[in-house]
Amino acid sequence: MRGVDNMREGLRNRIRRLSAIIQKEAIQILRDRGTLVMLLLMPVLEMFLFAYAVSLTVDHIPTAVADASMDAQSRAFVGALVASGYFDIDMYVADETQVIQAIDEGRVKAGIVIPPNFAAQIERGEAQALVILDGSDAASVSSGYSAANAVAQSWAMGLTVEKVARVGAASLGGDISLPIRTSTRVLYNPDRDDMIFIVPGLIAILLQVMTIGQAATAVVRERELGVTEQILITPARPIELLIGKMVPNLVLAVIVMLIVVLFGIFWFGVPFKGNPWSFVWLSLLFIISGLGLGLLISTVAKTQRQARQITLLFMLLCMLLTGLIYPRQPMPPIVKAVSNLIPATYFVRIARGIITKGVGLSFMWADVLVLVVYSVVVVVVSALTFKKRLD
Amino acid sequence: MDEQVVISTQNLVKQFQVKDGAVTAIDGVTLQVRRGETYGLIGPDGAGKTTTTRVILGLLTRTSGQSSILGHDSMRDTYRIRERVGYIAQQFALPGDLTVMENVRFFARVQGVSSAEQRRRIPDLLEFAGLSGFTDRLASRLSGGMKKKLALACSLVHEPQVVLLDEPTLGVDPVSRREFWNLLGDLRRERGTTIFVCTPYMDEAERCNWVGLMYEGRLIAHDSPGKIKQMVPGRLLEFKPSDFVPAWRLVPDLPGVLEVQTYGAMLHIFVDDPDRRGREIEAALAAQGITCEGMREIETRMEEAFISLIRKQSAGASDAA
Ligand SMILES: Nc1ncnc2c1ncn2[C@@H]1O[C@H](COP(=O)(O)OP(=O)(O)O)[C@@H](O)[C@H]1O
Numbered sequence: 001m002r003g004v005d006n007m008r009e010g011l012r013n014r015i016r017r018l019s020a021i022i023q024k025e026a027i028q029i030l031r032d033r034g035t036l037v038m039l040l041l042m043p044v045l046e047m048f049l050f051a052y053a054v055s056l057t058v059d060h061i062p063t064a065v066a067d068a069s070m071d072a073q074s075r076a077f078v079g080a081l082v083a084s085g086y087f088d089i090d091m092y093v094a095d096e097t098q099v100i101q102a103i104d105e106g107r108v109k110a111g112i113v114i115p116p117n118f119a120a121q122i123e124r125g126e127a128q129a130l131v132i133l134d135g136s137d138a139a140s141v142s143s144g145y146s147a148a149n150a151v152a153q154s155w156a157m158g159l160t161v162e163k164v165a166r167v168g169a170a171s172l173g174g175d176i177s178l179p180i181r182t183s184t185r186v187l188y189n190p191d192r193d194d195m196i197f198i199v200p201g202l203i204a205i206l207l208q209v210m211t212i213g214q215a216a217t218a219v220v221r222e223r224e225l226g227v228t229e230q231i232l233i234t235p236a237r238p239i240e241l242l243i244g245k246m247v248p249n250l251v252l253a254v255i256v257m258l259i260v261v262l263f264g265i266f267w268f269g270v271p272f273k274g275n276p277w278s279f280v281w282l283s284l285l286f287i288i289s290g291l292g293l294g295l296l297i298s299t300v301a302k303t304q305r306q307a308r309q310i311t312l313l314f315m316l317l318c319m320l321l322t323g324l325i326y327p328r329q330p331m332p333p334i335v336k337a338v339s340n341l342i343p344a345t346y347f348v349r350i351a352r353g354i355i356t357k358g359v360g361l362s363f364m365w366a367d368v369l370v371l372v373v374y375s376v377v378v379v380v381v382s383a384l385t386f387k388k389r390l391d
Numbered sequence: 392m393d394e395q396v397v398i399s400t401q402n403l404v405k406q407f408q409v410k411d412g413a414v415t416a417i418d419g420v421t422l423q424v425r426r427g428e429t430y431g432l433i434g435p436d437g438a439g440k441t442t443t444t445r446v447i448l449g450l451l452t453r454t455s456g457q458s459s460i461l462g463h464d465s466m467r468d469t470y471r472i473r474e475r476v477g478y479i480a481q482q483f484a485l486p487g488d489l490t491v492m493e494n495v496r497f498f499a500r501v502q503g504v505s506s507a508e509q510r511r512r513i514p515d516l517l518e519f520a521g522l523s524g525f526t527d528r529l530a531s532r533l534s535g536g537m538k539k540k541l542a543l544a545c546s547l548v549h550e551p552q553v554v555l556l557d558e559p560t561l562g563v564d565p566v567s568r569r570e571f572w573n574l575l576g577d578l579r580r581e582r583g584t585t586i587f588v589c590t591p592y593m594d595e596a597e598r599c600n601w602v603g604l605m606y607e608g609r610l611i612a613h614d615s616p617g618k619i620k621q622m623v624p625g626r627l628l629e630f631k632p633s634d635f636v637p638a639w640r641l642v643p644d645l646p647g648v649l650e651v652q653t654y655g656a657m658l659h660i661f662v663d664d665p666d667r668r669g670r671e672i673e674a675a676l677a678a679q680g681i682t683c684e685g686m687r688e689i690e691t692r693m694e695e696a697f698i699s700l701i702r703k704q705s706a707g708a709s710d711a712a
C-alpha cells in the first residue's frame with residue numbers, strides 16, 4: 001500500500017517538475033519578443049526572397065548550334081529548345097570545337113551539338129545530344145540545364161550536358177561533364193513554377209536551422225548565465241530537463257511549419273497533393289531530430305556566439321547540400337556523404353514527395369527510416385550528455 | 392549516524408584534471424556541521440570553498456574520502472539530497488526573464504511542492520525576503536541585493552533543513568549585506584535551519600557560530616570565532632608609523648614582538664605585554680626618527696587571526712619540505 005502511494009507521489013512530482021520546466025521554457029520563449037517575431041516572420045520573408053530570386057531565372061540564353069544531321073528531327077529538337085523560351089539561337093556553326101570557341105569568346109552562353117543521323121537514332125531510341133553551358137555563369141547553367149533536360153525528356157533521349165569554363169581551349173580536357181538523364185526539378189515542374197519546389201524544401205531548411213539554433217542557444221545561454229547550476233541542484237532529472245526544453249520549441253517549430261505551408265498554399269498557390277497527416281507526423285519526427293542535434297551542439301559550444309556560428313554553418317550546409325537549390329546527383333561522393341549527415345537532406349525529399357508529388361510513405365520509406373534512426377540516436381545521445389553533475 | 396551532524400566530510404579530496412596534470416582543489420578536508428548551526432567556511436579566493444560545497448552536494452564527483460549531508464552520501468543519494476537541501480551557487484543566476492513570482496513558483500514546483508502548499512508558503516516567504524511588493528517584477532530588473540534575497544526565497548521554498556550558500560553577499564552593497572545576514576539570523580532562530588556559508592569576508596565569520604578556515608584546499612582551523620581568535624598568541628597593538636617601510640623592518644626584531652602584520656598604512660603587532668611593549672616600540676622607533684600615531688591595543692579580529700594561522704601553516708609546510 002505504502003509502495004503504491006510512494007509511486008503515485010513520485011509520479012505526481014515528476015509531472016509537476018516536467019510541467020514546471022515546460023512552462024518556464026514557454027514563458028521565456030514568449031517573453032523574448034524580438035526573437036519570436038523573427039522566428040515567425042523569417043519564413044514568410046524567405047519565401048518572398050526565393051520567389052523573387054526565382055523570377056530572375058535566366059531565359060533567352062544566347063546559343064550556338066552545331067547540327068551535323070540537318071534533318072527534320074534535329075530541326076524539330078532545336079525548335080523545341082527555342083520554344084521552351086530558354087534558348088535563343090544566335091549562330092549556327094560547323095562542329096563542337098566551334099561551339100566551345102564561341103562560348104570561350106563570350107559570344108554565346110550555351111551550345112547544342114547534334115550528331116549525324118539524328119533522325120535514325122531517334123527511331124532506335126538511342127539519340128544523344130550534347131548541351132554545352134558556360135560554366136562561368138551559374139544562373140544560365142542551372143536554367144539551361146533544367147530546360148534542356150525537360151526538352152530532352154519529352155524526346156526520350158539521352159542528353160549530355162557539359163559545363164565549359166570560359167578559360168580557353170587548352171584546359172578543356174579537364175572539364176566536368178555532367179551526364180544527367182533527368183532533372184526532378186523539370187520533370188515535376190513543367191510549368192516552371194519554382195515555388196512548388198521551393199516551398200517544401202524551404203520548410204525543411206527553415207525548420208532545420210530553427211530547431212538546431214533554438215535548442216543549442218537555450219542550453220548554452222543558461223550555462224553562460226549560471227542558471228544551469230541553480231537548476232541542476234533541484235531534483236529535476238536530466239531527461240525532464242531535456243523534454244522540458246524540447247516541448248515548447250517543438251510547438252513553436254510546428255507553428256512555423258504551418259505558417260510556411262499555409263502561406264505556400266494560399267499565397268503562392270502551391271498545391272498540397274499528399275496526405276497532410278503523414279506530413280505533420282513526419283515533420284514532428286524531423287523537428288525532434290533537429291532539436292536533438294541542437295542539444296548535442298550545446299555540449300560542444302561553450303558560448304552563445306559559438307552556438308550561433310555552428311548554427312550558421314548548418315544553415316549554409318543546408319542551403320548548399322540538401323538539394324534545396326542545387327541538385328544532389330552531380331555532387332562528388334564526399335560532399336554527398338556530408339549532406340547525408342544533415343537530417344534536412346532526407347526531409348527535403350520527404351516534403352517534396354508528399355507536397356509536390358503526393359506520393360505515399362511506400363515511396364520514401366528509406367528516407368523515413370533514416371530519419372527515425374537519426375532522431376532516436378541524437379535524442380538518446382543528448383540525453384546521455386545531459387549530466388546530473390557539473391563534471 | 393549521529394542525528395546532530397548535518398554535514399560531514401572525511402579526508403575529502405578533489406582533483407581536477409587539467410591540461411598539464413591535476414589541480415588539487417580540496418586536499419583532505421574533514422569537517423562537521425551540527426544541526427541548527429551557522430557554519431562559515433572562510434577563506435580567500437581559490438581556497439576551495441566552492442569545490443567543497445559542490446562535492447558535498449554531489450554536484451561534483453570526489454576523488455577520494457567521504458562526504459555526506461543529512462545522512463545521505465553525496466555521490467549515491469543524489470536526488471534525495473536535492474529534495475532536501477537549499478543551495479545558492481556562487482555565480483548563480485535565476486531565469487531573468489521570469490518574474491519574482493514565476494521564479495519562486497518554478498522552484499516550488501520543481502521541488503514537488505503542491506499547489507495548496509504553494510498558496511500557503513509563498514506569500515510568507517516573499518514577505519520574509521522583503522519581496523512582497525515586487526512579485527511581478529522581472530528577476531533581471533531586481534537590484535543585486537534583491538536578487539540574492541530572491542535566490543534565498545527560491546532555495547527555501549521546499550523548507551529544507553539545511554541551506555548551503557556560496558558567497559551569497561558577493562557584489563552586494565554593505566546595507567544589503569547586513570539585511571541578508573539578518574535574514575539568515577531570522578531563519579536560524581525561527582526555523583532552526585542549518586546554514587552553511589562560504590565567504591571570503593572575515594567580518595561575516597563573526598556572524599557564524601562555527602567557522603572553518605580554508606586555505607589552499609586544507610582546513611587549517613575550525614572552531615567558534617572566539618576560540619579561533621584566541622589561537623593567536625599574544626595581544627594586538629595598532630599604530631600608524633610616520634615612515635612605514637623602515638618601521639616594518641625594525642619592529643619584528645624587538646623583544647616581546649610575536650608577529651607583525653600590515654593593515655593599510657598601519658601596523659598590527661602581536662606582543663606579550665601591550666603596555667610595556669607599546670612604550671618600547673615607540674622609543675625604538677623614535678630613536679630612528681619615526682613617530683607612532685594612534686598607538687593602542689585592539690581586539691584581535693578574525694582577519695588578523697586568519698593571516699596569522701595561514702603564516703604558521705605555510706611556515707610549517709616549508710619546514711617540512
Ligand atoms: N572546474 C575546474 N577545473 C579546474 N580547476 C578548478 C575547477 N574548479 C575549481 N578549480 C580550482 O580549484 C581551486 C579551488 O577553487 P574554488 O573551489 O572555486 O575556490 P573558492 O571557492 O574558495 O574561491 C582553484 O585553484 C581553482 O582554480
Ligand SMILES: [Mg+2]
Pocket residue numbers: 437440441442481557558
Ligand atoms: Mg568560490
